[in-house]
Amino acid sequence: MTTPLDRLGFAQSLLVRHSAERTGPTPALADHPDAGLLLFTGETAVLRRTGEGASAILAAEAGARAPEPLPLLFLGRVGDRPVFAGALPVEAATLYAEDPGYRVLDLRSVAVEGAVPAAELGLLATAKSLLSWHARHGFCANCGSPTVIACGGFRRDCPSCRTEHFPRTDPVVIMLVTRGDHCLLGRQARFLPGVYSCLAGFLEPGETIEDAVRRETFEEAGLPVGAVHYRASQPWPFPSSLMIGCEAEALGDELILDRDELEDARWFSRADVRLMLDRRHPDGLLTPPPMAIANLLVRGFADGF
Template identity: 45%
Template sequence: MSAFDSFPLGQPAFVTHVLDRAAHLRGNDEKLFALESHRDARAYVIYRDSLVAKQEPDGPRVLLRIDEALKFGANPGTIFLGLRDGAPIFGMGIAAAAVEKLLTGQEAVVTELRGMAMQGVVPPEQLSAIAMAKSMVTWHQRHGFCANCGTRTAMKEGGWKRECPNCKAEHFPRTDPVVIMLVTSGDKCLLGRQKQFPAGMYSCLAGFVEAAETIEDAVRREIFEESGIRCTDVNYYMTQPWPYPSSLMIGCTARATSEDIVVDRAELEDARWFDRAEATLMIKRQHPDGLAGPHPFAIAHHLLGRWVHGEDNAGA
């Protein structure tokens, strides 16, 4: 099975849930300590946008025993992610110094998560739990001090809350909503590319939802700001958790009411209309000019693929 086959239409990365979050256990410190020492306890160790994996004959293993994670230098504080078939799963961070030491040996590797997922190295059914671990570890690393009084906060409830010992403020993980949309006009769709994209790649336009803004308004605003296109008939498709660092991609479709593109060069390198035949070749990686659509790892591929296969009639 190729990496492309790992994400069939409608199933991008990070959406296949295999964990019982078991939130009722988060407030029970005694139970959590017992779970952490359970023989079946496992952990994902996160370093920035990468995973620490143990080298084995058949390839890297990313789900580590707690003792393996600690041996590699992972921070002792664990984040309780939930239960998989009754076995406790945790997330753990690791310091840069420990990673540097790891890289001098042969027992472990530190590999970028996105690349591992896109290449099919990590089983798709593990990606949702990994996304949870990555988002939570990043949140703890970035929010160690109280936003109210500046005091160092403490991890509580299995890592799902930080509490200030001074002013008693409680701090919870945040998720940032992002709209990502395929805009169509008849038999054409609008795609754009950013400078950091791989050569020849075009994708759906996207942007953060602002304060006091509806999803529909965010779709219309972002499309107009980035491409100058006005649109209507906004419809919801599906969501994708996106742990970079912790967003929720809200997939939508919309119908254009204008076609004259005015690219915001601060946001996009290019934007253009593609007909259905050309978009099909881009998805198949068969475009004669080497143009390509987004990888099936991302929700943008599924928005485009759904339209290519005629399952979305927003542009009719």
């Protein structure tokens, strides 16, 4: 078994971020007939069918069949082609869902299915995160006045008090805690039946990644942790987080679970983990799908990395 980074959802992107183009007048969709367009209707993405697959990058005219996308953001470029993203009313989804040339699919399913090329998932993550931020930050946190879009959508400005507001990304530590040939996996009540995953939690202000791993593991499982090692990261646009994948070494094996956080947690052997990854565990236990960073961490443990 391997730990393929190319299967990690949202971690690859075709986007070239042209920050220099955001400082002055930004490109406009109407001026670029060759532009690419990403469209969301609520939590779902509009995809263009391409033979047996699909693409998230639509032609500019694809937005003409619906009300004007608002907001319309300039993301950057794919090659020399400017790419924009826009939000449509939820009811506009039917305008595309009823057309055999399109698919309308929620973003998590897009990643799990591999419905679009892996390098387009990063584009979708950027678009979804930015659109979600704009939907929630129409007013100035400093004075309460309405704000306006600036820098192509990578900033909102307050005309009243001149405060500049920037999109936020919430860092989350997700850790595979190990002790010898066993690893700790847990489940929350909201998980699908039989799924066990890595522990995780939000990084707090003024806290290092390593200390966040130690704190969250102790809070959720009552387990002290020593050494912590960074492994990989994954953008997680629900609505806008960065999953920071780590491996951590437990200093003991006794578990004291916080039942408000975890329905269950237990130690699993490498053999158990391999069966879970292969969906052959006798109790029907599973790991998260390959698009999730928890799968990458668990698979690395199973492979002895």
